[in-house]
Amino acid sequence: MLRALLLLLFITTSKGVTLEKVCVKSGEIVALECSGPNKSQEIWTTPQTSDRGAMNWTADGTLVLLSASDTQQGNYTCTQGKKKTYYELIVYTTLSSDCENFTLFSLTCHIGDSCTLKCPTAFIPKVNRKGVTWSKDDKVYEGKEIYFTKVQESHRGAYSCFWSFEYNRHIYNRTFTVKLYVEPKENIKNTGIISPSPNAVFHVDVGSSLNINCTVEAQSFSQLFDEVYWIMNKSSVKKNSGLRVHTKMRIKENETITVPLIFKEVSDEDLSTVFTCKLESVSQGAIAVNITLARKARPSYVAVAVVTVVIPVVLVVSVLISIKYKIHITLFLRDTLRLRNTVSDGKRFDACIMYYTGEQGAGLSEEDKRILQNMLEDHFGYNLCLFDRDVLPGRAVADAVLECVEQSRALLMVPASPDLNSESALLSAVHEALVERQTRLVFIQNKATEKAGAHPVLPETLQLLADLGHGVTWKGSFDQSSFFWKQLRYYLPPVQQHHKITLLPQTV
16 A cells, blocks of 8 residues: 655644645646635735746646746745635755655555555646656666566665656656565465464353354365364364264355354363364365363442442432523523524414513512513513504404414513503403413512512412413513523523514404
8 A cells, every 4th residue: 555655744823824845856847736616716926036937827726836946945825715725835956854754655565466656646737747757776667657466575675756747848857756665475374264263262151052163265175185173182073962062064155164163061171271173285284273262251240339329329410400400401502502493383472471460569660671671682582572562553452462472482471560450351361372372471470579478469360370380580680690581581482593573463
């Protein structure tokens, strides 16, 4: 396999810019290519000392230096829109250590195998190629490749290959060096035996049964003169099914021949015995593979006990944490993963705000109502249905409120001033609509009631709604991280991804 030492070195700067280092011998041709998709809109930036008259550009935007010189050393940049490619060109006369690793290629082949040397194509033009010439020890080869049918030790060494290019009736060259390493083949000691592997260890349970197959290649086996069998304690294993350890007649399948070693019951004595699969072949002599048995490692009961105790504890702790911090976890996932309702349910609003008045008359002030509305819409992105804004005038209050509830994914009951009373019949209709459509209900109570140390006194119909939904206490907080806002957002459904804000149609 060709191990090419690439002609580029990636140097990543603090701004994430990647510089490709290219080394070329003085007087030879080199090509720098833009890596962007649009080959017709490239802009090249070259060193100030370079002679642009000695440069050429091909149709695909590649910059070609026909005869590289010291004055053309430096940094080159190709720009295609937002895509930039950076090169550092080094022109050398005598190969230095900085460039040695980027101009040499190597290949390892084994004696007796076929092998192909290919002339590298790094940073050379893709057009106007005339051909390739190779040389080694004053011997010349023609062609892009050198093919050895059978590699010999004499093939070892460094091969130079020369690319030729024609521009304006002039010939330009590029030189590469490919170093061929020749190594001997590894000796395969068990040629003909496919399995088991030499010195294989089979882990077993004492007292259990076991079958081990000795499989050989059919082409390595002569039915008349060859034999394959098992040896135990320096004796051949018998073909007697009544014995605890025995074998069977060989089985021929496709291109393999198999002889099984059968243990009716593995004993402790077998763990200290070497078993040998042996192939006696007239053509290649005797081949043998040794195997042994070993007791399976018993599981650590201490580890099992620890795992048995730890896993339930971890599960219990995880459940407790998830219960205690379920609100924080849910909101974190919504905000971090930006979870949104992406499937439309046909509803226009995330929530409908409906005001109620309890017998105590404790309600949110106009300022508190403004804070609640602005935080939900402007900061958290909810699309709210407000009676005084999203319902066209001229409609019956009850019909408008019910339609607002039906077009929303949740109902938010807010304590209001005493002048915003809700009729019992309307509340009953709202209750039926919520139960029928399984709409979420969040019931807000004022902090004044909570400080009084008593539950709010509500009419019976309103109490049914309060029991149906989730209750949160208004703290009048602007802090979005307060528990009130976290609790309110947790009970409300996730924000719909696309809002369509329209006025509810007027009844004719």
